[in-house]
Amino acid sequence: MTLSRRDAAVVGAVGIGDTLGNFLFAASSSRGLVSVTSVLASLYPMVTVALARVVLSERIDRAQQFGVLATLGGVALISAG
Numbered sequence: 001m002t003l004s005r006r007d008a009a010v011v012g013a014v015g016i017g018d019t020l021g022n023f024l025f026a027a028s029s030s031r032g033l034v035s036v037t038s039v040l041a042s043l044y045p046m047v048t049v050a051l052a053r054v055v056l057s058e059r060i061d062r063a064q065q066f067g068v069l070a071t072l073g074g075v076a077l078i079s080a081g
Contacts, residue, residue, distance in 0.1 A: 039074075039078055040078070049068065
């Protein structure tokens with residue numbers, strides 16, 4: 001299996017992003033409330049939806065829009081304390 005330079009760069013960026021995410025989760029878990037950290041870390045599917053919209057120009061249907069809005073509302077409530 002061979003990778004082009006572009007594909008290798010993308011794979012490297014994904015690896016760095018994943019490592020950084022794990023590092024930041026571990027750091028926030030040790031410094032903050034784990035209950036808040038774990039809820040906020042579980043928002044990664046929302047990032048996937050946003051990237052699919054921006055990068056692949058996929059449409060977000062009404063149910064997904066409602067889910068994103070409900071999730072952001074939940075984050076606001078958690079942040080408010």
